[in-house]
Amino acid sequence: MTATTARRHPFTIVHEVPGRLRLRSRRLFDPALDLKYLEALAGSLPGVDSVRTNKWGSSIVIDYDADPKNRTRILNLLENIPTEAYLSGGMRGDPMSPAVVAGQGTAAALTPFLPWQAKAPLSWLLGLPTILKGLHTLLYDGVKLEVLDASAVGFSLLRQDYFTANAIVALLGLGSFLEDWTERKSDDLLKSLLKPQVETVSVEREALEIRIPFGDLMVGDLVLCGSGELVPVDGVVVDGDAALNQSSITGESLPVHVSEGDDVLSGAVVEDGRIKIAARNVGGETSMARIGRFLENSLRTQSASQKKSDELADKLVPVTFGLGLGLFALTRDVSRAASVLTVDYSCAIKLASPVAVKTGMHTAGHCGVLLKGAQALDNLARIDTLVFDKTGTLTRGDLMVTDVEPLNGLGPEELLALAAGAEEHYAHPVARAVVSEARTRGLPFPPISQVDFIVAHGVSAHVDGKRVLVGSRHFLEDDEGVDCSPVRLLARRLRGEGKSILYVARSGELLGIIALRDELRPEAAEAMAMLKERGITKIVMLTGDHQDTARAIANELGCIDEVHWELKPEDKASLVRELQMAGHVLAFAGDGVNDAPALVSAEVGICMPGGADLARESAQVVLLEDDLRILAVARDVAINVHRVLRRTFGAAVAINSAVLLAAAAGRLTPVASAFLHNASTVGILGYAAAAARKKPKLAQMIESGTVSGKEC
Structure with missing residues (x-):
């Protein structure tokens, strides 16, 4: 049905009482209109309690909270039904009365x-x-x-x-x-999973703080959020300041400081502080409601x-x-x-x-797994290979500085401050870890100028007229000609401990190295063993780390059948295709923007709960709980x-x-x-x-904390 045709069949209100609308339109008789989809769309609007359609009567009945703004939203949706609500194959008839x-x-x-x-x-x-x-x-x-x-x-x-x-x-x-x-x-x-994650919220009305049902929120309301609370709306901070954990939205694990004038998205969690937010989007219009689609x-x-x-x-x-x-x-x-x-x-x-x-998908949702459609469930039962991107999936994705090793009489704090100054404005996990460590130690950063960020390599900056390089050995030694041999044995030992190495040079001379460690998830090894038990014959780990670091982490995990190291972001999707050409049916688990091509290429793309927006959109399976063992639960649901x-x-x-x-x-x-x-x-x-609908035994054991440690 075209937009022009749709306008020729408008919705007419045939009966209305407060909180209830009955409308009629010949548009509902269109065999291509997916009435269940339309019901789900209308049902996810704020304040809507129930939706019933009658194809043969060309009518729709909607019960809602009698809020005039929500009434307007309902009418707007019906007059502007999205194109994706129409199917070329038509639909089954109405249920028998x-x-x-x-x-x-x-x-x-x-x-x-x-x-x-x-x-x-x-x-x-x-x-x-x-x-x-x-x-x-x-x-x-x-x-x-x-x-x-x-x-x-x-x-x-x-x-x-x-x-x-x-x-x-x-x-x-x-x-x-x-x-x-x-x-x-x-x-x-x-549809029950579409319900809001919060039932009541605090708002300021007439200078008084009151709690109201989530469905009663209106655009323009002043919403109050304190420490530990979920932000229920999209809006702008009008008072206060706080540290927000936005990992579920942006994939950023470090808290973000917000204050008056800053935008905030629903789904973020207030880690510290208290803010007052002027609501811009509420209910089904918020970023949190995207799960509904x-x-x-x-x-x-x-x-x-x-x-x-x-x-x-x-x-x-x-x-x-x-x-x-x-x-x-x-x-x-x-x-x-x-x-x-x-x-x-x-x-x-x-x-x-x-x-x-559908019942299985609901069960998976309550076990902490969001499955985007029947094909995801079908593929999850068929896979024989699992490919993991290391950082943020097998590890916490929260790098920490473990060793600062200077050369030529330079002090550890001077080396750390120099590296932090150069990387202060570089949006990369390694850079954030170095800057965080320097700030924790209270180190003053040197004045920096002419900063250049070299993607997947490092940073070039000028301090007091001297060029400072911070990055990988390949960047400093192979690209910039800096001799890194004085720390070769030390770097090998640190990599053998599963640490990543950052090299620092000034005016072509190596000043030292900084070692960082990304801690493995405590449940990672146990999860690998569980997946092996459930028929996954091949587990592959991908990483951009050095070979020694990659092997050390793989050995610590156990159950890893294959490791690929020093990979560039674009290499991940190529490796997925190679494995598929070899006859493997595989799932790829990742959480970053660069993982999106691999997530789409695999039979099953799996995103961690703290994954970036693009990764969450690209994946067919999204973990709702930060526990890798939930992957084994998802496999159990799919097999069942x-x-x-x-x-x-x-x-x-x-x-x-x-x-x-x-x-x-x-x-x-x-x-x-x-x-x-x-x-x-x-x-x-x-x-x-x-x-x-039967919940897997493993899910019940995880909830009760009675899972015994497993090894390959």
Whole structure:
């Protein structure tokens, strides 16, 4: 639907009371409009409690908090439905109404007791929608499930077996209602993750500090945030100052100082201080609400495995149809043919898959893993190789200076101050570590001029007219001709301890080296062993460190099968492609902006919770907890869902085949056949939802702190 077409079908308010809107528009009847996606979009708006759409009635009902501003947001969304809410393939119809299901059941139950004059018109009236739907499907889509249903009902009506026809319609309606209810419940599980991370917030109104529900926040409100609290809005600081941890937003692990006039984003945590923020964006418009888009997309996506199952289910429909017609041609037994036509494989196969996948994604979310769609879950169960970028993933990403080794009579503090002065304005983890250490020691920085930053190499600056170089050995010795041989043995020893080396030179002469250490995550070695236990056959570590440092860290971790060192950022994606060409199905775990190409190239891109924005957007899996063991939990969830899908597929084929054979042999009436088919479908859906919702044992052990240390 184009924008012009959309404007020709505006939304009209047909009924309104405070806190409730009912609108109508022919736009909702568009088969390409994804109504579930629209419901999720509207449901994530601030103040919205519930959203219900009725395609056939072309209406939408929204319950909200009666705030005029939120009412405006709702109307604006409906008048400007985003393009991504439209699908080329159309959508399933609206769920069956309980009233319609009850009416069909009552009519079927009363049929034997009605006079003949009433039976025929009532039965044709009840069966006509099913027949028309089947004809429409046959003309436009071929032999599908709807054609089988229409044939079974039509055969029964033609032979004037009105009770059978009405009973089949009632069972189809009940089955459809229960299937839709089960699927909607699984959708609601995912939508529950869209709820705000904070329930109440402190605001200043009329010079008084009060706490209000998160949903009552309005643009312009003065929000108060103290130490340890989450910033719930995007806005600008109007009073106070604080140290903010913005790692969940920017990937920056060091606290950022903010004061009056500075912008802040929702999702940041106040580590120290107190600030007053004028809210600019609230609720679903904040940066924190971006997680909602991931979940909204997950409601509509299918994995490759799901698509294959659906295709197979569709291929089995003509088999059933042909068997039913063949039996009728051979036996002239309409009842036996109708019994066969009420059995279909596609219901259980097609519906169990999304129910299991969505429920599994919800389970993963509550275990600390955000999965962006069914394909991420599918791939996570298939991977055999895991590639880790070392810094910020296997390590904390928080470098610390461990050794300062000067030469030629220079003092350690003089060497550190010189290096810190040169790197003071360089936005790099190594530079930040050196500057932080110098400030901790209270060292004065020398006046610096003509600073040049050489990406992936180091810094060049001038101090008192003399050129100072700070960076890697390759930068100083190979590029700038500085002799680094006096510290070769010392540097080798420090690298053997897993430390990175920073070289400092002035006027072409080496002044000394500074060693830094990025501590391994305490759970990293245990997580590697857990992943090995769960079928990951190859674990690879990538790093820009020297070979000696890389090997020392790999040895400390254990379970590392392959190490690549001294890599440039662009090398990571190339290595991922090489491994894929070698036949590996792999996941790549990283957290930096430079990791984005590798995250996209891998079958599964995994981002740490403190990852940079671009990394979080590029990854298919985002860890919500800063614990590598959660990766093993995610693998458990994926394997469990994969197992559930295999079992539901097997059960659907086995049960329906048995019913089909019994029906073909004349052992089942059409009513009994329809009952067994629908009952088995509902049972399989119930199993899929219950089994996929089961929390992995490992997740429970991590929560209780009872995980025992593991080694390779």
